[in-house]
Amino acid sequence: MKPLLLLLTSALLCAAKTPLNVIVIFTDDQGYADLGCFGSKTIKTPHIDQLAKEGRRFTSFYVASPVCSPSRAALLTGNYPKRINMHRHVLFPKSTFGLNPEEYTLADHFSSHGYATACVGKWHLGHKPEVLPRAHGFDSYFGIPYSNDMNHPDNSKRPKGGSEGMDVLWNDPESAITAWNTPLVENETITEVPVDQRTITRRYTDRAITFVNDCAEKEKPFFLYLPHSMPHIPLYVPDEVRDADPKNAYINVIEHIDDQVGRLVSTLRELEIADNTLIVYTSDNGPWLTFKHHGGSAEPLREGKGTNYEGGQRVPCVMWAPGHISPDTTCDQMMSTLDLLPTLASITRTELPEGHNCDGYDASRIVLGDEASPRNEFVYYTSNGTLAGIRIGPWKLLELTRKKKLVQQLFNLENDLSETINLAPKHPEIVARLQKRMKEIDDEITLNARPVWGVYNHK
Incomplete structure (x- = not known):
């Protein structure tokens, strides 16, 4: 963005009658290529595509984990999951730990600046009352406490899995x-068991609209966190919009989300x-490819959910703020959900607490214009929280254990986005440099890691 345009944008932000509202829409297991504006030829997403046309696409946007719970913890706190001890895979209905209420979240931040805050959707950061959203700065919560393929109270009696089992359920x-x-x-009370998953996406939107209407009536700025349960399996849509063919189930679900x-x-x-609202639309990790047509696509990226290849952690991202973000633009520079807390604080001109530190950067300049990204490196951890690799500039190093052997x-990524050519044997000096840096970062995080709430268990 030209300096004059950046100044005009800043002036618009200052001149707003009320602080800029913020909405973060976070889908579950949606792949890089599962939007029309990100290249899908089979899924029609006209509403999200319109946001991209009026806003900005981010094509090198990363989540901090290839699975749900750690990814969500990172988005809300701006910290690598390992720093806050939320890195060891996902929580289950029998888990006895969760995100520590002492951590500073997006909701804490906006609440401290006079915003109304609401979480509507999938939480998955602890289902005990002590760690549900209202313990983390949200005024209200409406949604499911963990993934929609998990059963209350002990996760027993779950239907058969696999794509064939999902076909049976869709039928x-x-x-x-x-x-x-x-x-x-x-809030903290279970109100329905089971929830009807056919209508849950629409009900989330109903509740979100009610919240927005209430805030507008009171002329109060708001922060809305809208983490949809889907397209995580099992897939469901309202009966009246359902495509009977299970091979179209994933398409049907994404298009329903787009309608909402x-x-x-x-x-x-x-x-x-x-004109006074900023929307961030993105996903918590890549597509669950093992579920075939009940999962999405990350093309041209390699693999998907649960992996540290680009398809697992590079996700679609659209940001929209009419009058603030330049329309129909694309940013290819590196950014992450880790950066949302400091970036949104900067854009909304709401100061972070003195001395507050996190792993995110203030990337407001690349959101509002074309300045260089402050993020030049990103560390990868496996779904179980093990250090797996690092990206610095175009170079990405992965160190994976296969058959008890370390594979480098x-x-x-500039020349090989699909990660098909292993250059490690040709560039040992780059491998050594990246290896040293990722260990430095991980050592610092490990040394300064903070506790979760409760007692860690993985069941």
Whole structure:
């Protein structure tokens, strides 16, 4: 962005009658290529595509883990999951730990600056009352406490898995309430068991719209965190929009999410607050490829959820803020969910607490313009929290254990986005440099790691 345009953008932010509202939409297991604006030829997403046309696409945007819980902890706190001891895979209904309420979250931040805050959707950072959203700065919570393929109270009696098992469930819409026992929570109370997963995406949007309407009526700025349960399996949509062919289930679910995004954006326009609202749309990790047509696509990236290849942690991201973000633009520079806390604080001109530190950078300049990204390196951890690699500039090093042997892989992502050519044997000096740096970062994180709430268990 030209300096004059950047100054004008800053002036617009200062001149806003009320502080800039913020909405973060976080889908579950949506792949890099699962939006029209990111190249999908099979999924129609006109509403999200319109956000991209009026806003900015980020094509090198990373989540901090290839699985749910650690990724969500990183987004809300701006910290690598290992720093806050939320790195050891996902939580289950019998888990007795969660995100420590002492951690400073996006909701804590905006609440401290007079914003109304709401979490509507999948939490998955601890289902005990002590660690549900209202313990982390949210005024209200409405959603499911963990993944939609988990059953209350002990995760027993779950249906058969695999793509074939998901076909059976899709062919029986009633299975949403007969085969699952996933709870719906309001604030700290379970209000429905099971929740009807056919309508949950729409109900989340209903609740989000009610929240936005209430804030507009009170002329109060708001932060809305909208983490959708889907397209994590099992997939469901309302009966009246359901495609009977299970091979179209994933397409059907994404297109339904897109419709709901359209409803929310229409509400902003009708309330005449669209020009004072910033939306971030992204996903918690890559697609669950083992579920075939019940999972998405990360093409042209390699692999998907659960892996440290680009398909596991590079996700689609669109940011929209009419009058603030230049329309129909693309940013290819590195950014991460780790950066959202300091970046959103900067854009909304809400100061972080004195002395606050996190692993994120203030990337407001690349959101609002074309300045160089402050992020030049990113560390990869496995789904179980083991140090796995690092990216510095175009170079990416992965160190993976296979058959009890360490395998080193070096890729130049500028020339080989699909990670097909291992350059480690040709560039031992680059391998050594990246290896040293990733160990330095991991050593510092390990030394300064903070405790989770409760007692860690993995069941």
